[in-house]
Amino acid sequence: MSSTERLxxxxxxLYDFDARxxxxxxRNGRAAIVLDRTAFYPTSGGQVHDLGTLLAEGRQxxxxxxxxxxxxxxxxxxxxxxxxxxxxxGSVDATRRRDHVQQHSGQHVLxxxxxxxxxxxxxxxxxxxxxxxxxxxxxxxxxxxxxKAEFLANEVIAEDRPVSIRFVPLEEARxxxxxxxxxxxxxxxxxIDITNFDMTACGGTHVRATGQIGSILLRKIEKVKQGMxxxxxxxxxxxSTARRDYTTLTEAAALYSSHIHDxxxxxxxxxxxxxxxxxxxxxxxxxxxxxxxxxxxxxxSGSQRVITRLFPDRNALFIKLLAQKLTAGxxxxxxxxxxxxxxPTLVFAQSPGQKSNMGQLMKDAMxxxxxxxxGSVEIAQGGLPAGAVDLSRIEALLQxxxxxxxxx
Numbered sequence: 184m185s186s187t188e189r190l191x192x193x194x195x196x197l198y199d200f201d202a203r204x205x206x207x208x209x210r211n212g213r214a215a216i217v218l219d220r221t222a223f224y225p226t227s228g229g230q231v232h233d234l235g236t237l238l239a240e241g242r243q244x245x246x247x248x249x250x251x252x253x254x255x256x257x258x259x260x261x262x263x264x265x266x267x268x269x270x271x272x273g274s275v276d277a278t279r280r281r282d283h284v285q286q287h288s289g290q291h292v293l294x295x296x297x298x299x300x301x302x303x304x305x306x307x308x309x310x311x312x313x314x315x316x317x318x319x320x321x322x323x324x325x326x327x328x329x330x331k332a333e334f335l336a337n338e339v340i341a342e343d344r345p346v347s348i349r350f351v352p353l354e355e356a357r358x359x360x361x362x363x364x365x366x367x368x369x370x371x372x373x374x375i376d377i378t379n380f381d382m383t384a385c386g387g388t389h390v391r392a393t394g395q396i397g398s399i400l401l402r403k404i405e406k407v408k409q410g411m412x413x414x415x416x417x418x419x420x421x422x423s424t425a426r427r428d429y430t431t432l433t434e435a436a437a438l439y440s441s442h443i444h445d446x447x448x449x450x451x452x453x454x455x456x457x458x459x460x461x462x463x464x465x466x467x468x469x470x471x472x473x474x475x476x477x478x479x480x481x482x483x484s485g486s487q488r489v490i491t492r493l494f495p496d497r498n499a500l501f502i503k504l505l506a507q508k509l510t511a512g513x514x515x516x517x518x519x520x521x522x523x524x525x526x527p528t529l530v531f532a533q534s535p536g537q538k539s540n541m542g543q544l545m546k547d548a549m550x551x552x553x554x555x556x557x558g559s560v561e562i563a564q565g566g567l568p569a570g571a572v573d574l575s576r577i578e579a580l581l582q583x584x585x586x587x588x589x590x591x
Contacts, residue, residue, distance in 0.1 A: 188220035192373060193348065195284050195388035197222045198277045198377040204269040214264040217256045222275050225251035225258070227547055228285050229308035230387045239265055240271040280388065285418030286315050288346065288390040289399045292339050293317065293415060295362060295381035296332040296517075304363070306409055316404060316414050324404050324411045336399045343394030356384065380545025400424060433495060445502070469504055476508035480516070489588050491519040491581040495574060499528035499564070506532035506562065517588055519581045523574060527567040534562060547579055
């Protein structure tokens, strides 16, 4: 069983090639083939696989995934099976490949910049659909440090430094001062050399010169288990991302009738106003609940006062406040309340020291109505799916529970 010749090792811009199917197999119900040679890059080293087509006997067959086997074979998962011996013409999706070339090469430059400036080594790389990330072995990365690394990386791109590929024995590679050596390696190492800036062992696809990366734009920095994660985009992705960001900021600025640079201050101002309005609304709601409680209590009498009420136009916050106002500082009140603004909600509450169990009553009520809820002996809350239960049924249940509680 021979390994697949990897044409992309020598030319990352090779998109078309001829090959022969040497093995046809099935993996988890999917057709897969092994070619004697391929330009399709398999998922590995943080870089995702190529897509494209195979032309065989007049049929064009889509390649949906490419995987690297430990024995050196490359599996091409295809939309239709092909028998061994079939001659094929492969075409790699050039747009997707160029994007991957920019992202992966940009990662090399960015990782080298963090090493040169701050001695922060990259421990992992991930290429996503929209953005890429590197994880740095460090306790922290400041905004100023990130900006310096970004600036240096883009300087190297602007200088259009040549990027070469060469194969050397492992022992020789150890003498070359590589940024990173693979943990397990046999045979010659494939080195990616960015002239006078970075050299590392890598099996991925790369640019011929740094200018082809276009640009590097850092997006986000966050703490992760193994250090700090830096999110970035390169090349056309950086242009598309910057365009999307600018469009978003422009639309936000238009809503505030301000310049895009003033949007953060306008947002802070809006949040402060909203917080202030929320506090005022909360105070008004508490005052309304207090007045409502006083009026309702004045209309009840007896050794145990059970108050039941459905509020079609109030929300859960109001009835919970009302229940607390009705029972606080009292010894003989039970409140069975419901609201229907937003999600239908029930709140059961009683004055401290009474014999009923509001949590159990709520569970029983929710079992009848098809909702979920619970709570403590003194106060409980339950919710129902919007529109799932008729209001008359909720009101009837409140009356039924209230009547049982009033029985001697």
